[in-house]
Amino acid sequence: MKQGHQQAPPPVDAADLVTKAYGDATYATGGAADALSTTGADVDVAAAVPPTTGQVLKAVDATHATWQAEAGGGAAAALSTTGADVDVAAAAPPTTGQVLKATDATHATWQADTATDADAIHKGTSAEISTVTEKTNPVAGDLLLIEDSQATNTKKRIQVGNVAAAKLATSGASVGIAAASPPTTGQILKAASPTAASWVDAPEPAGTAVVQHAFAELSADQVVGAPAVLDFDTLIASNGITVDANGRFTLTEGKTYRLISVLECVGTSTDSMAYKWYDVTATTFIGKQGSSRLAGSSTTNSGQQCAIAIITAAAGQQVELQFQAGSGTPTARKVSSYAHIEELIASSVGQTAQKYVNTIRAGDIASHDSATPMVVSQFAFNPSEYSLAGVTRSLVFRAVAANGGGVAETKARLYSVTDTEYIGTGLTFTASSPTKQEETLTIGAGAGEVDDSEKIYEVHIWVVSPDTVDDTIELGSAELRLVNTID
DSSP, X not given: OOTTOOOOXXXXXXXXXXXXXXXXXEEEOSSOOSEEOOSSSOEXXXXXXXXXXXXXXXXXXXXXXXXXXXXXXXXXXXXXXXXXXXXXXXXXXXXXXXXXXXXXXXXXXXXXXXXXXTTOOOTTOSSSGGGSOOOSSOOTTOEEEEEETTTTTEEEEEEGGGOOOSEEOOXXXXXXXXXXXXXXXXXXXXXXXXXXXXXXXXXXXXXXXXXXXXXXXXXXXXXXXXXXXXXXXXXXXXXXXXXXXXXXXXXXXXXEEEEEEEOOEESSTTOEEEEEEEETTTTEEEEEEEEEEOTTOSOOSOOOOEEEEXXXXXXXXXXXXXXXXXXXXXXXXXXXXXXXXXXXXXXXXXXXXXXXXXXEEEEOSEEEOSSSOEEEEEEEEOGGGGOOTTEXXXXXXXXXXXXXXXXXXXXXXXXXXXXXXXXEEEEEEOOSSOEEEEEEEOBSSSTTSBOSXXXXXXXXXEESSOOSTTOEEEEEEEEEEEEEEEO
């Protein structure tokens, strides 16, 4: 025996002995140990599942141990599965709340926990809202989720009852109402164009309308010079129209008015004056001029004393009568000069609206016996020159004619020289005695339409399939009628 080494324990018969103490060690023979001795309590291993190759015995608490995979003294680079290991070594470190999620069969990374997001609405996922239960009759207290464009798009809720429509749907383009001024009690929403509407006063039922009017006189004789406003500041009678101390009348938005003024000129024999209604809001003269002069005036025209205009009032509309020109120092006489403003409304005796008809003579008496069209007139026409604000326009081509020689059919038709095309479908005459025929033409820029600008037109007449020279069309007259119907 070498010095410094203990003597090995003597051999023991395993069949006869279970354990034998030698020094401070205990040896188990003849069976499996249920526990492992420590300097404290024994560690129970009897309940541990049998190990697989490579596993190590690892304490699960101070008195128990089980067989587990060896940690290797550091972090695992892969996780075992019943198949291939799952590599986690390349995954970025997690943040609080993240979970380890497989990206394929052999790799996993730390990702946000979406396990509780199954019912969320996603901006990149289609057909989510369409599957949510629909409420067909929303009420004012129902809520909508918005992003507030005035608060850096932070999410907020709004009530359905607080949502105001900026547009109204139609079968065509939407009608914008966001720019309309707030209404007053009783006003109605009226289309100003196919895509915009505003609030205006509702028309009175036929027979019950109270017409707005003002009948005013000068407060005193007024010496007139340029520039000058005629001071019709004294109301004799009025309803709904006011006038200030300078003779400026205020009208109601959306209503249409006729403005009339007559002045008597007094002074020396050479004095004269001309005057006209002035749109203060649009800063422009409107309507037709009136004039008044004494017998010795140097002007050569006869003069007519009535200044007249028709206007549909804009917001804050004001009008006044202004001196335009004259000679000498004319004086407008109070006793016989006046200004009269009257609202134009629907008639109370059955008419749906007042109409103003402009007739343009387009052809006079003519006779033609050929199938080749004959030109009976040429004229310039611009529909916009005959139109008024706040009205609905319609354009009619009308003719009176008769057939001669027993011919069955003749024609009269409007022709655009500027565009080299016929307008409308034309008028057909089948009677031997004079009859009136007319057709409504379209004002527009399309083929066969009358453009809203000045162009040259002709009226053509011809016989359809003449049999003899006695077959004729006998034209009595032709005209265009532009009708302005006050809305």
